[in-house]
Amino acid sequence: MPAQTSSLNGSAFDTFRETYIEINLDHIAHNLHSIRAMCGPQTKIGAVIKADAYGHGALELADTLTENGADLLCVATLSEALALKHQNPAYPVLIMGLTRTQDFDFLIQYDIIQTIDTLSQARELNACALRSQKTARIHLKIDTGFHRIGFPANEKSLEEIAQIAALPGLQIDGIFTHLVLLDDASNAQQFAAFLQMKTRLAQNHITIPCWHIADSIASVDYPEYRMDMIRAGAILYGLKGFHKGSLDIRQALQFKTRINHISTVKAGEGVSYDFTWRAAHDTRIATLPFGYADGYPRSLNGKGMVTIHQKRVPIAGIICMDQCMVDLTDVPEAQLGDEVTIYGDGSDNSLTIQEISQLAGTNKNDIVSRLTRRPPRIYTRGQKPVMVRTMLD
Numbered sequence: 001m002p003a004q005t006s007s008l009n010g011s012a013f014d015t016f017r018e019t020y021i022e023i024n025l026d027h028i029a030h031n032l033h034s035i036r037a038m039c040g041p042q043t044k045i046g047a048v049i050k051a052d053a054y055g056h057g058a059l060e061l062a063d064t065l066t067e068n069g070a071d072l073l074c075v076a077t078l079s080e081a082l083a084l085k086h087q088n089p090a091y092p093v094l095i096m097g098l099t100r101t102q103d104f105d106f107l108i109q110y111d112i113i114q115t116i117d118t119l120s121q122a123r124e125l126n127a128c129a130l131r132s133q134k135t136a137r138i139h140l141k142i143d144t145g146f147h148r149i150g151f152p153a154n155e156k157s158l159e160e161i162a163q164i165a166a167l168p169g170l171q172i173d174g175i176f177t178h179l180v181l182l183d184d185a186s187n188a189q190q191f192a193a194f195l196q197m198k199t200r201l202a203q204n205h206i207t208i209p210c211w212h213i214a215d216s217i218a219s220v221d222y223p224e225y226r227m228d229m230i231r232a233g234a235i236l237y238g239l240k241g242f243h244k245g246s247l248d249i250r251q252a253l254q255f256k257t258r259i260n261h262i263s264t265v266k267a268g269e270g271v272s273y274d275f276t277w278r279a280a281h282d283t284r285i286a287t288l289p290f291g292y293a294d295g296y297p298r299s300l301n302g303k304g305m306v307t308i309h310q311k312r313v314p315i316a317g318i319i320c321m322d323q324c325m326v327d328l329t330d331v332p333e334a335q336l337g338d339e340v341t342i343y344g345d346g347s348d349n350s351l352t353i354q355e356i357s358q359l360a361g362t363n364k365n366d367i368v369s370r371l372t373r374r375p376p377r378i379y380t381r382g383q384k385p386v387m388v389r390t391m392l393d
């Protein structure tokens, strides 16, 4: 029996399933051009594509990003960096987290830029580089108050950085810190501590070419924090978390499925595990083939809604691992096979990622980065599918 295909599938783009994630590559390119227009030609753009590009697909977005002005691809882990380098050894990749010293040879072999936050790590990496007769590229991380990773912003660290700068196997490409984003005063305090490090390093005749502090929110809200590079994550994908500035960006991701079963539940009967939902009257119930194992928050039990025929329809009962049920009372015209937007960009009355994150009591990045590999991704340009990623890829 041939697989039923979604509206976006041609035979070359089969998803083997009704549930899919649509990623608009034109929107990603548009967002990058807006970010470039915002920060000007002098400031580099580090495109943050950790966590599989926040669920959008890091390998699938990498070329769109580098072709539209991203200067660096930023990830969190060595495995994320290696996956990119296996696709194209020429991608410029920065690991913003720490890497185990026993894995340092990979950094050198694949020319991956590594974040360093202790003198001992720097010495280990230097030794690996010299053994291979190569130079390892690094960014130094400074802790200006977040208390995650980084050299403390103090005199002892300045001495250690001077020692690192003298190591022959290392090249210091950049130096960065990360904002807590509590309020203007705390941001200003962190920025001042970072600038103080810059002044003190200059007094010690140590110049580092790329200074960076701003993530998405800071780069829009605080133009003076853009420095030599911004690290843009959320805004690449069209997710707006900023408050003061403005930036013309478009959400790239939509999550869709189709009704694949309809039943009538009699008044008083329940739906799904534990019967947390019971029919107040005879009710048409649609079953949708997506669940929490696709990355939809199970915490939306009793709160989640999807959009069918431009109407918002409540989820009925507990969300299962692979399926969930919705109450069709307000959409009598709904039929088997009808399209459902699980969440979208707000068009056709769809719930946005912003709304879903509020309902789930979390942030937008958490909603998209939790999307698993199981739902196929369909990538579009000019409204047409150009690439598909399924579990088989």
Ligand SMILES: *Cc1c(COP(=O)(O)O)cnc(C)c1O
Pocket: 048, 050, 096, 178, 214, 215, 216, 217, 231, 232, 233, 234, 235, 365
């Ligand atoms: C994830 C991350 C970013 C990007 O954050 P957004 O808020 O998505 O822009 C920037 N810098 C570091 C160090 C990060 O870990």
